[in-house]
Amino acid sequence: MKTQTKVTNLKKEMAPYEKSNTKSSIIQVVTTLGPLLLLWYAAYLSLSVSYWITIPITLIASGFAIRTFIIFHDCCHYSFFQNRRANEIIGMITGILTLVPYQQWKNEHSIHHATSSNLDKRGIGDMWVMTVDEYAAASWTRRLAYRFYRHPVVMLGLGPIFVFVISYRFNRKGAKRKERINTHVTNAAIVGLYAVMCWAVGWEAFLMVQLPILFVSGMLGIWLFYVQHQFEDSYFENEDEWSYVKAAVEGSSYYKLPKVLQWITGNIGFHHVHHLSPKVPNYNLEKAHNSTPPLQKATTITLATSLASLKFRLWDEENKTFVSFKQIKLGRQQTERGAKPIKASRASIQGE
Numbered sequence: 550m551k552t553q554t555k556v557t558n559l560k561k562e563m564a565p566y567e568k569s570n571t572k573s574s575i576i577q578v579v580t581t582l583g584p585l586l587l588l589w590y591a592a593y594l595s596l597s598v599s600y601w602i603t604i605p606i607t608l609i610a611s612g613f614a615i616r617t618f619i620i621f622h623d624c625c626h627y628s629f630f631q632n633r634r635a636n637e638i639i640g641m642i643t644g645i646l647t648l649v650p651y652q653q654w655k656n657e658h659s660i661h662h663a664t665s666s667n668l669d670k671r672g673i674g675d676m677w678v679m680t681v682d683e684y685a686a687a688s689w690t691r692r693l694a695y696r697f698y699r700h701p702v703v704m705l706g707l708g709p710i711f712v713f714v715i716s717y718r719f720n721r722k723g724a725k726r727k728e729r730i731n732t733h734v735t736n737a738a739i740v741g742l743y744a745v746m747c748w749a750v751g752w753e754a755f756l757m758v759q760l761p762i763l764f765v766s767g768m769l770g771i772w773l774f775y776v777q778h779q780f781e782d783s784y785f786e787n788e789d790e791w792s793y794v795k796a797a798v799e800g801s802s803y804y805k806l807p808k809v810l811q812w813i814t815g816n817i818g819f820h821h822v823h824h825l826s827p828k829v830p831n832y833n834l835e836k837a838h839n840s841t842p843p844l845q846k847a848t849t850i851t852l853a854t855s856l857a858s859l860k861f862r863l864w865d866e867e868n869k870t871f872v873s874f875k876q877i878k879l880g881r882q883q884t885e886r887g888a889k890p891i892k893a894s895r896a897s898i899q900g901e
Contacts, residue, residue: 559794559843563826566837567628573832574629577815578639581620582646585613592758593750600757607761612813614766615773618647619815619831625655626827641731645738648713648763652731653721662827665778666800668866669788676775678785680864681877696874701859704775709767776855777802777820780848781871785864797824803838803847804855811835821847 588610595602623629624640637651644651661674671678677698684692697703718736720729747755784800786792804818811818819834822844829837838844850858861871 559798559841560826562841563822563829563837566833566840567826567828569628569631569830570832571630574830577832578620581613581616582643585610585617585646588613589758589762592762593754596754596757603758604761607758608765610762611765611769614647614762615769616813616815617643618649618766618770619817621647621649621651621654622658622815622817623831625651625658628828628830641735645735645742647766648739649717650728650732650735652728653717653724656724656728657721662824665824666784666786666796667788667791668785668864669791676779678779678864680785680866681872682866684863684877696862699862705768705772708771709764712771713763713767773804773814773817776850776858777804777817779858779861779871780850780855781857781861782848782869783864783871785866785869794825797821798844798847800824801847803849805849805851807852810852 588606592603592606592610595606620629621640621643624636624643627633627636629639630636640651640655644654657674659674664670664673665675668680677695679687679695684695687695718732720732724732743755743759746759750758778801780802783802784795786795798821801820801824803821806814806818815831816834817823817831819838822829822834822837822841823831825844826837858871860873860875862874863872863877864870865872
């Protein structure tokens with residue numbers, strides 16, 4: 550009862566930060582899409598000088614593409630504007646710019662929030678996570694597929710191409726009419742926009758500018774989503790023990806980034822706050838974090854420490870931690886020799 554009261558109070562503390570500010574939202578749109586367009590044009594102009602100048606410009610533009618996606622993300626939660634229609638319009642526009650269908654992503658992401666860290670409800674809007682026991686019981690083909698999926702080169706190299714260029718072009722199974730139509734309209738708008746751009750600057754110049762922007766922003770976007778849930782002492786439970794608030798505060802990290810990167814990524818590093826209350830617009834996330842002591846206890850990771858998450862592969866239900874394939878192999882070898890298996894602990898991971 551006492552715990553439930555704390556949970557209720559924690560949710561109530563988010564109420565003041567859930568109110569969007571139209572002026573702040575408009576300023577964010579202008580300071581995001583404006584620089585993105587100017588940087589795109591600057592990258593195009595630089596092609597006549599040297600592609601070595603173009604590349605760094607596209608890298609900066611990629612940051613603004615990520616910030617554009619954060620606006621899209623907020624619109625999907627109806628948290629960017631108070632007006633529902635305004636969220637849908639800006640969400641649709643920013644979705645086209647980032648190659649993501651608004652209705653499809655909004656629906657899948659809502660499921661992600663409702664089921665995040667729930668071991669019994671995986672598979673929609675999340676990354677593929679297997680437990681140690683599931684992996685041990687899986688066929689060799691499924692193990693191979695999982696290893697392929699979780700490999701950094703695949704996840705961050707092929708992932709952006711598959712997700713943003715291929716996967717989002719198709720409707721998911723069971724999608725309702727509104728969602729299916731929206732996906733088709735988004736695809737048509739993307740084709741139309743790209744056709745006009747190719748006509749205006751030439752298809753070669755267009756690809757030389759647009760492809761690196763899409764790839765880098767897509768890669769960093771997947772990385773952000775990955776690292777904010779895949780950290781050592783994360784939170785995963787079965788349905789009967791799962792808690793929404795614990796999934797938010799303990800199953801989502803606080804990615805403490807340098808101020809410039811925090812601004813570029815639209816404060817999404819305060820992911821624990823966002824999962825606790827998706828109605829908080831991105832420009833209020835830091836305020837909510839700083840004003841709520843319990844939220845400051847969330848797992849904090851930095852650019853340096855976040856790299857360790859690349860070796861986390863399986864969720865160990867017994868020890869409540871992520872482990873690597875190497876640890877599982879070591880434990881299996883010890884078992885075969887009759888020795889006591891090494892438990893997946895923080896010390897063993899750090900010493901790998």
